[in-house]
Amino acid sequence: MKTTKSHRPKIDRVLSPSRRSYSFAAKFIFMTRFFAWCLKHYNSHRVILNTASLVGISLFFVLSPVIGKLPGPSIPLVKAAYVSEPLLPTSLGVSPPELTAHGVFVMDLDSGLILYDKNPHLRLKPASLTKIMTSMVALDYFQEDDILKVKNGQNSIGNTAKLLKGDQLNASDMLYALLVPSGNDAAVTLAENYPGGYIAFLKRMNEKVTELGLKDTHFVNVSGIESPNHYTSAYDIAMISRSALTRLSFSNIVSTKSITLNSLKGHKYPLASTNILLGRPDVLGVKTGWTPEAGECLVILVERDNHKVLISLLNSTDRFGEGKRLIDWTYKNFTWQ
Numbered sequence: 001m002k003t004t005k006s007h008r009p010k011i012d013r014v015l016s017p018s019r020r021s022y023s024f025a026a027k028f029i030f031m032t033r034f035f036a037w038c039l040k041h042y043n044s045h046r047v048i049l050n051t052a053s054l055v056g057i058s059l060f061f062v063l064s065p066v067i068g069k070l071p072g073p074s075i076p077l078v079k080a081a082y083v084s085e086p087l088l089p090t091s092l093g094v095s096p097p098e099l100t101a102h103g104v105f106v107m108d109l110d111s112g113l114i115l116y117d118k119n120p121h122l123r124l125k126p127a128s129l130t131k132i133m134t135s136m137v138a139l140d141y142f143q144e145d146d147i148l149k150v151k152n153g154q155n156s157i158g159n160t161a162k163l164l165k166g167d168q169l170n171a172s173d174m175l176y177a178l179l180v181p182s183g184n185d186a187a188v189t190l191a192e193n194y195p196g197g198y199i200a201f202l203k204r205m206n207e208k209v210t211e212l213g214l215k216d217t218h219f220v221n222v223s224g225i226e227s228p229n230h231y232t233s234a235y236d237i238a239m240i241s242r243s244a245l246t247r248l249s250f251s252n253i254v255s256t257k258s259i260t261l262n263s264l265k266g267h268k269y270p271l272a273s274t275n276i277l278l279g280r281p282d283v284l285g286v287k288t289g290w291t292p293e294a295g296e297c298l299v300i301l302v303e304r305d306n307h308k309v310l311i312s313l314l315n316s317t318d319r320f321g322e323g324k325r326l327i328d329w330t331y332k333n334f335t336w337q
Contacts, residue, residue: 086110086111087110087111087307087336087337088108088111088113088336089108089111089115089307089334089335089336090334090335090336091115091333091334092332092333092334092335093333094332094333096116096326096329096333097322097325097326097329099118099313099316099325099326100316100322101118101234101313101314101315101316101319101322102118102119102122102124102295102314102316103118103119103120103122103124103233103234103313103314103315104116104118104119104120104311104312104313104314105117105118105120105235105238105311105312106310106326106330107238107242107309107310108307108308108309108334109245109301109308109309109310110307110308115309115330115333115334116326117234117235118234119233119234120233120234120235121215121216121233121234121235121236122216122233122234122314123216123231123232123233124231124232124233124234124294124314124315125224125230125231125232125291125293125294125295125297125314125315126217126231126232126237126289126294126297126314127224127226127290127291127294127297128159128182128184128224128274128287128288128289128297129224129232129237129288129289129299129312129314130219130221130222130223130232130289131178131179131187131222131223131224131287131289132237132240132241132244132286133205133208133209133219133240133244134178134190134205134222134223135175135178135179135244135253136208136240136243136244136247136250137190137201137204137205137208138174138175138178138190138194139175139247139249139250140204140208141194141195142171142190142193143171144170144172144249145171145172146170146171146193147169147170147171147264148168148169148170148171148174148189148190148193149166149167149168149189149193150163150164150165150166150167150168150169150185150189151189151192151193152165152188152192153185153186153188153189153192154185155185156183156187156188156223158184158223158225158291159181159182159183159184159274160181160183160184160185160186161177161180161181161183161185161186161261161269161271162185162269163177163183163185163186163189163269164263164267166265167263167265167267168263168264168265169261169263169264171190172249173261173262173263174186174189174190175190175249175250175253176253176256176259176261176271177261177271178190179250179253179254179287180256180258180259180271180272181271181272181273181274182287182288182289183271184223184224184225187222187223188222188223190222191222198222201222202219202220202221202222205219205222206218206219209236209240212239212240214239214240215236216231216232216233216235217232217233217236217237217240218230218231218232224289224291224294225291226291226292226293226294232314233314234312234313234314235312237299237312237314238299238311238312241286241287241299241301241310241312245285245286245310251284251285254275254284254285254286254287254301255284255285256273257272257273257278257279258270258271258272259271274288275287275288275298276320277320277323277324280324282302282303283300283301283302283327284301284302284303284308285299285300285301286300286301287299288319294315295314295315295317296313296315296316296317296318296319297313297314297315297316297319298311298312298313298316298319298320298323299311299312299313300312300323300326300327302327302330304331305331305336307331307336309327309330309331311326311327311330313326
């Protein structure tokens with residue numbers, strides 16, 4: 001993902017100056033000469049006392065490099081570290097647009113500040129926004145070049161990548177088939193190639209919901225087919241998207257307008273994104289969704305002047321129109337300082 005990062009200068013490491021010390025040979029010569037001088041100038045009855053003193057002094061000079069540093073405060077290894085904080089959005093008081101979406105959440109991506117929300121925790125149907133979490137579980141487990149076989153995905157209804165039964169694609173291409181055309185067949189194929197199969201994959205999706213600390217999301221399938229116990233909220237799906245966008249491979253895929261995949265068996269799959277906002281220079285992704293019950297759903301990542309904003313809309317009657325109005329309102333109403 002093309003993120004705007006705070007300037008974080010490398011920590012300036014300053015090593016403490018080494019203490020001066022005599023070499024072993026120099027100390028030994030000094031000890032010998034000093035001992036001879038004492039024998040010459042002192043009375044014989046003091047020889048034993050002087051010898052003992054010399055031995056103590058000699059041991060100190062000879063062994064001091066072994067003993068180590070003298071007690072006392074040490075110079076710190078780290079001099080300083082400076083980290084700049086992200087610029088914070090400030091509202092100019094412009095009224096938000098009227099929206100039909102039942103759930104809306106708008107967030108400044110860098111600071112995490114909420115810019116606008118409407119029923120952010122209302123449980124609603126996510127439709128194919130489900131596939132954002134599907135991709136996260138797949139990215140956690142599969143390597144890019146893992147070979148996945150289409151087993152039953154070709155029987156999927158709704159949006160598909162038109163995968164052929166028995167065909168084989170690497171995991172990276174399967175993720176494109178999942179997220180670009182919103183392929184239900186790709187979602188099923190990813191789950192069926194996971195250790196433990198479809199049920200284990202679905203279980204892992206819900207475990208990740210818990211790990212993210214979300215309370216209003218539960219999945220009963222991997223593609224977003226309508227079901228009474230399959231739901232999310234505008235807030236939750238934004239948090240799931242925010243986590244997914246930390247992965248460069250995910251960010252690259254969801255910003256792709258079109259691509260043609262070549263399977264390992266030589267089949268070609270031309271794919272086109274369902275997100276028509278990708279034609280705008282400020283829109284970087286992320287995902288669309290629709291079913292009759294869920295209505296029109298959309299998550300958008302947008303950037304202007306190095307300020308990234310994440311928007312989620314659930315159950316709208318005009319997701320792209322309302323998405324554009326939210327984008328324009330956000331950058332009209334907020335300044336970053």
